[in-house]
Amino acid sequence: MSRSRLAIALTAPACLLLILAASPAPAPQPAASPVALVGGRVFPVSGPPIEGGTVLIRDGRIEAVGKGIPVPADARKIDASGQWVLPGLIDSRTHLGIWEVDLDEMSRDEDERSDPVTPQARVIDAFYDESENIRVTRQTGVAAALVAPGDGNLINGQSALVDLSGGDLDRVLLKFPVAMHFSLGEPPKARYAARNQTPSTRMGSAALIRSTLIQAREYLAKRDVYDRRVLECETGRPGRSKGRKEERCPPDVPARDLRMEALLPVLKGEVPAIFRAQRMDDILTAVRLAEEFHLRLILSHAAEGYKVADLLDSRKIPVIVGPITTQPDRIETAGALYENAARLHDAGVKIAIQTGQTSDARVLPWEAGLAVAYGLPWDAALRAVTLSPAEIFGVADRLGSLDRGKQANVIVTTGDPFQPLSHVRHLFIRGREVPLRCRQDDLAEKYW
Amino acid sequence: MRRWASGGLCALLALCAAGKTGAALGEAVVIYGGTLLTVTHGEIPKGSILIVDGKIREIGPTVDAPPGAEVILAEGKFVMPGIVDTHSHIGVYSWPDVEANSDGNEMSDPNQAGVRAMDAVNLEDPAIGRALAGGVTTIQILPGSGNIIGGETVTVKLRPGATLDEMIFAGAPRGLKMALGENPKRSYGSLNKLPSTRMGNIYVLRNAFQQAKDYRARWDAWQKRPAADRGPAPDRDLKLETLSDVLAGKVLPHVHCYRKDEMEALFRVADEFGFKIASLQHALEAYKVADEIARRRIGVATFAHWWGYKWEAKDGIPANAAILADHGARVAIHSDSADLIQRLYEEAAIAMHYGLGREEALRSITLNPAWMLGVDDRIGSLDVGKDADIAIFSKDPFDIYTRVEMTLVDGKVVYDRSRGAAAAAGGAR
Numbered sequence: 001m002s003r004s005r006l007a008i009a010l011t012a013p014a015c016l017l018l019i020l021a022a023s024p025a026p027a028p029q030p031a032a033s034p035v036a037l038v039g040g041r042v043f044p045v046s047g048p049p050i051e052g053g054t055v056l057i058r059d060g061r062i063e064a065v066g067k068g069i070p071v072p073a074d075a076r077k078i079d080a081s082g083q084w085v086l087p088g089l090i091d092s093r094t095h096l097g098i099w100e101v102d103l104d105e106m107s108r109d110e111d112e113r114s115d116p117v118t119p120q121a122r123v124i125d126a127f128y129d130e131s132e133n134i135r136v137t138r139q140t141g142v143a144a145a146l147v148a149p150g151d152g153n154l155i156n157g158q159s160a161l162v163d164l165s166g167g168d169l170d171r172v173l174l175k176f177p178v179a180m181h182f183s184l185g186e187p188p189k190a191r192y193a194a195r196n197q198t199p200s201t202r203m204g205s206a207a208l209i210r211s212t213l214i215q216a217r218e219y220l221a222k223r224d225v226y227d228r229r230v231l232e233c234e235t236g237r238p239g240r241s242k243g244r245k246e247e248r249c250p251p252d253v254p255a256r257d258l259r260m261e262a263l264l265p266v267l268k269g270e271v272p273a274i275f276r277a278q279r280m281d282d283i284l285t286a287v288r289l290a291e292e293f294h295l296r297l298i299l300s301h302a303a304e305g306y307k308v309a310d311l312l313d314s315r316k317i318p319v320i321v322g323p324i325t326t327q328p329d330r331i332e333t334a335g336a337l338y339e340n341a342a343r344l345h346d347a348g349v350k351i352a353i354q355t356g357q358t359s360d361a362r363v364l365p366w367e368a369g370l371a372v373a374y375g376l377p378w379d380a381a382l383r384a385v386t387l388s389p390a391e392i393f394g395v396a397d398r399l400g401s402l403d404r405g406k407q408a409n410v411i412v413t414t415g416d417p418f419q420p421l422s423h424v425r426h427l428f429i430r431g432r433e434v435p436l437r438c439r440q441d442d443l444a445e446k447y448w
Numbered sequence: 449m450r451r452w453a454s455g456g457l458c459a460l461l462a463l464c465a466a467g468k469t470g471a472a473l474g475e476a477v478v479i480y481g482g483t484l485l486t487v488t489h490g491e492i493p494k495g496s497i498l499i500v501d502g503k504i505r506e507i508g509p510t511v512d513a514p515p516g517a518e519v520i521l522a523e524g525k526f527v528m529p530g531i532v533d534t535h536s537h538i539g540v541y542s543w544p545d546v547e548a549n550s551d552g553n554e555m556s557d558p559n560q561a562g563v564r565a566m567d568a569v570n571l572e573d574p575a576i577g578r579a580l581a582g583g584v585t586t587i588q589i590l591p592g593s594g595n596i597i598g599g600e601t602v603t604v605k606l607r608p609g610a611t612l613d614e615m616i617f618a619g620a621p622r623g624l625k626m627a628l629g630e631n632p633k634r635s636y637g638s639l640n641k642l643p644s645t646r647m648g649n650i651y652v653l654r655n656a657f658q659q660a661k662d663y664r665a666r667w668d669a670w671q672k673r674p675a676a677d678r679g680p681a682p683d684r685d686l687k688l689e690t691l692s693d694v695l696a697g698k699v700l701p702h703v704h705c706y707r708k709d710e711m712e713a714l715f716r717v718a719d720e721f722g723f724k725i726a727s728l729q730h731a732l733e734a735y736k737v738a739d740e741i742a743r744r745r746i747g748v749a750t751f752a753h754w755w756g757y758k759w760e761a762k763d764g765i766p767a768n769a770a771i772l773a774d775h776g777a778r779v780a781i782h783s784d785s786a787d788l789i790q791r792l793y794e795e796a797a798i799a800m801h802y803g804l805g806r807e808e809a810l811r812s813i814t815l816n817p818a819w820m821l822g823v824d825d826r827i828g829s830l831d832v833g834k835d836a837d838i839a840i841f842s843k844d845p846f847d848i849y850t851r852v853e854m855t856l857v858d859g860k861v862v863y864d865r866s867r868g869a870a871a872a873a874g875g876a877r
Contacts, residue, residue: 103630103758133756327787328574331544359756366798369848370791419848420797440755444767444803447735448774 032432034058036071037412040080045087045387046401055085057408060431065402080412083425086382087402088143088163088409089417090389092320093300093354094361096134096145097127097162102359111150112157116192116199117212119262121157123147124176127169135438137361138164141417141424143409144174144399145361146354146389151183151276152191154199154209158262159274161393163409165429178393179274179298180266182209182289184282185332206285213293216263223264226254272296272394274320278332280304287315298392300354301326302344303336309347318350318392321384323357324367324374341384342375352389353381369418381418407431449840449853449866450521474501477859478513482522482840487529487815487829497527499836502858507830520854520861526844528810529829530585530837530855531792532817534702534749535729535782539589540565542573543786552592554599558632558643559656561624562686563599565589569612575786580606580863582790583839583852586617588821590729593627593704594635596643596652600690601625601702603821605837605857621822623726624694626653627704628714629760650713657721660691667692700726700822702749706760708736715744727820729782732764738775747820748772749782752795753802769812770803779808780817797846809846 035057042053044065054069055062071077100107109126112118127147137145143164149157158177165172184205193200198208233249265271273295275286283302290297299305300320305312312319321344326336337343344351353368355361368381376384390400398407408431415422427434477499484495484507497504498511506512513519540552551568554560569589579587586605591598601623604615628649637644643652666682673679693699701718705711705728718725727747728734732755734741734748741748748769755764772779781796783789796809804812818828827835836859843850855863 101756101759101762103634136756325787325791327543327578329543329545329786331546334544360754363753366794366848370794373849373851420794420801421846423801440765440767443763443765444735444771447738448767448771 032060034063034072034075035408035428035431035433036069036075036077037080037085037410037426038071038077040083040085040412042402043084043086043382044402045383046403052081053085055402055410057410057428057431060408062402062404062406062408062410064404078412078426082414084413084415084417084422085402086141086411086413086417087386087400088411088427088429089141089364089385090352090400091137091142091145091355091357091361091364091385092352092389092392093148093159093322093356094137094145095150095356095358096137096147096164096361097129097131098123098147099150099358100128100131100133110148111152113152113191116154116188116197116208117259118149118153118157119155119180119212119266120258121149122177123149123158123160124169124173127160127162129167129169129172132439133359133361134164134166135435136359136440137364138427138429138434139424139436139438140362140365141411141413141427142361142364143411143427143429146178146393148274149181151181151187154183154188154205155212155263156181156183158271161395163429165432165434174399175393175395177265177271179272180263181274181276181300182286183276184285185276185278186330187276202282202285206289209289210292213263213267213289216260216267217293219257219260220264220267222254226251266295267293269294269296272298274298274300276300278303278326278330279335280307282332283308283312287311287317290317301356303333303340305349306337306340306343306347307335309344309349312344313348316350318352318388319344320352320354320389320392321371322354322367323363324353324371338370338374341371341381345376345380345384350388350392351380351384352392353384365417366420369420372418378418449525449864451518451861475859476500476505476514476517477520477836477856478511478517479520479522479527479838479840482525482527483844484830485526485528485810485845486831487810488831494523495527497830497836497838499856499859502836502860504830504832504834504836507832520840522840525853526841526850527830528583528839528841528845529814529827529834530839530857531583531813532780532821532828533579533584533587533783533789533792533813534727534747534780534817534820535784536579536587536589536786536789537592537784538575538579538587538786538789539569539571539573540591541786542570543575552590552598553594553635554591555594555635558596558636558652559687560591560595560599561597561656561688561690563591564602565591565599565625566602566612566616569602569604571610571612571615573786575789576606576608577863578786579789580608580855581852581865582792583841583845583855584789584792585837585839585855585857585862586818586821586823586827587789588623588702590623590625590702593625593631596627596632596649597656597687597691598625598627600699603823606862607857607860608862617821617823617826619823619826622693622699623821624690624699624701625704626701628653628710629704629706630758631704646710646713649710650717653714653717654720656687656691657695657717657723660688660695661721663688664692664695694723695721697724700724700820702727702729702820704729706730706732706758706764708733710760711737711741715740726822727780730784732761732768734777735765735768735771736763738772738777741772742776745778747778747780747816749780749817749820751784751788752781752798766798766802769799769808770805773804773808773812778816778819779804779812780820781809781812782817793841793845793850794848797848800846806846 387400815828
């Protein structure tokens with residue numbers, strides 16, 4: 001709630017609901033005072049660490065990063081000496097806000113189970129911004145997260161990137177749609193085989209994705225023909241064979257299909273396609289489909305990504321690995337290795353790290369730490385939870401590093417953020433300090 | 449890791465005191481020069497351990513190693529007791545996770561006191577190798593939580609290549625898995641069968657123990673009668689036999705529960721029938737009744753941070769372990785997962801993040817779980833006379849970048865990262 005609306009509510013509490021209901025759009029937030037984080041070990045990610053550096057935040061953005069930057073008189077000065085200052089972390093795949101309690105169907109909206117092809121499903125239409133999971137997650141320094149649909153369908157829907165400051169979706173939404181999500185391997189085939197429907201095999205999975213994309217292509221072609229006819233009619237340059245039905249002016253309006261329309265930006269390359277694939281052959285199927293339809297492919301999960309690391313590198317296909325703790329507990333993940341992230345990175349593949357979590361996405365920094373324990377260079381791990389996801393999701397102009405002009409998502413920690421014994425002391429999102437307390441702290445305090 | 453026979457190395461290692469090596473010694477192993485986390489008597493920097501015939505013979509800044517002892521160089525490494533997990537389903541839900549491998553819940557009656565986990569342990573479960581690669585040496589394998597009384601547990605040492613009989617922890621007390629809350633009521637409620645409420649859960653439990661009490665009385669009466677007058681013995685009933693062994697204190701109950709009210713209901717039943725609970729498992733709300741748990745000397749084995757995955761887990765907080773420890777309860781971090789079991793030391797570190805002290809964190813994966821399983825006289829600390837179940841780490845076990853380099857069970861190396869451990873560890877390397 002903005003401060004102005006809060007003031008009204010306090011003077012006339014009875015009107016609160018009415019006022020909120022009547023608000024057409026969120027009031028602009030008053031500018032926060034500038035903040036100077038002084039003397040910390042600063043990790044811009046885009047450049048080398050700066051010992052005893054200063055990060056200056058103004059109007060929600062990073063104004064300056066470096067050594068010996070003067071602190072403006074009106075700035076709130078925070079002594080960060082002995083502490084680390086880093087970009088807010090980004091979890092590259094969660095179900096935050098659309099999936100509350102695993103075992104309660106009524107609290108879950110991540111997976112539209114009615115059809116294997118649901119490109120029209122948009123996570124923004126199910127995002128519960130009051131979710132306690134968000135407050136829990138940001139405690140470990142996670143400032144932004146991809147909210148992705150579940151992977152039980154072949155085409156799952158459209159994801160969004162949100163920040164974790166809490167509050168209305170229109171405030172926290174960083175980008176939508178980020179990607180169209182596809183899913184190969186066991187989840188869709190397990191679901192639909194149980195119903196004796198397609199897909200019940202990997203062959204069926206690929207075939208249904210192909211036929212859907214071909215259908216979308218044809219839909220696009222029809223739309224193009226219609227658009228051309230409209231233009232021809234408006235410019236008075238009618239087609240050659242006058243009088244035929246398809247040549248009438250103005251032309252008949254074709255029926256719109258929201259499922260197909262959702263796929264058009266994907267076919268045009270405007271929105272990337274994130275393919276969930278674990279086994280090597282599923283990864284190769286994703287590559288083949290992406291090639292056939294000229295999709296901008298991003299791989300997700302990729303338990304056996306290390307087996308085709310060179311191929312992924314040669315085609316510049318980024319991988320949202322993880323979770324790092326993926327186990328060989330399923331047939332399709334029999335090849336899972338803790339070293340997957342390290343091997344992909346070594347081959348030159350751009351990686352980001354996901355938890356795939358909802359209630360426990362706070363483990364992101366420890367997932368990154370585990371990847372380091374199993375061979376990923378520390379700098380690469382930090383990049384995989386900051387700048388690389390920002391680049392993969394097309395928001396690196398705003399997020400992912402401590403650079404002048406970028407959105408001020410900044411954390412101050414007592415030390416290496418990947419160490420469980422470190423703590424986040426401050427979290428800034430869009431330049432505002434966000435409370436790190438959550439209901440779990442209230443419970444602990446009550447019973448300790 | 450580097451291993452040598454100490455024959456030519458005595459002088460080099462300066463650990464072979466003359467004179468004491470003449471005693472009749474069996475197979476001797478020395479772990480040399482590591483930081484020893486003893487659990488019971490602090491940390492010994494640059495300490496060594498002498499293992500003879502699978503037991504810890506000496507521990508300290510120096511030990512008297514016999515010639516010919518195998519030497520494991522642990523300089524710069526961290527050495528701690530093998531990790532103990534009170535809650536594992538390895539073998540009864542072995543990998544891969546397919547229906548054919550699902551043997552943990554006999555879902556035909558909510559009282560399954562007659563079934564035993566030992567009858568369903570798949571020793572080829574690749575998770576065993578991964579657990580060893582995580583420094584785990586002793587686990588309790590339990591039936592699942594679909595039933596109020598799920599069946600007997602089995603405590604095993606992870607000895608790869610052994611038969612189950614060889615893996616069973618000799619002398620460990622028997623255990624019984626019980627479960628309250630959502631899982632049993634969901635399993636049977638969805639079939640419109642008893643129990644479909646928490647009331648039904650507790651009724652099933654009380655009814656089972658009432659029957660066991662009657663059963664015991666029948667047998668007692670039969671045994672007390674003069675032999676000539678006895679008549680035929682009462683019919684044996686495997687369920688009631690196990691439960692009457694619980695009443696006799698011969699079988700330790702380990703109870704899956706989440707909410708505080710479930711724990712209180714359980715205490716009422718335990719008091720009504722006079723049995724002692726060994727541990728609460730999961731027990732995400734145990735912090736709300738910490739004093740009562742401490743007073744009753746019941747162990748709590750919990751997650752470091754998992755919460756929120758069902759309604760009864762909504763008040764789960766990561767300070768659970770820390771609050772319990774501060775109130776004087778014995779707390780363990782458990783896995784309940786073939787994933788977490790590989791990194792229980794990291795889980796303990798996460799519990800430290802939320803307030804658990806370092807010493808308590810160390811105990812929570814060693815001595816405390818051993819106590820809950822009734823084997824703390826045998827394992828759980830680096831003390832003379834205890835089994836040489838040991839994990840050697842590359843860094844401090846609570847450092848996120850640490851890795852287990854070697855695991856020993858009864859003084860034998862069962863995992864060695866440097867020796868192409870990938871095969872043994874199912875790919876964990």
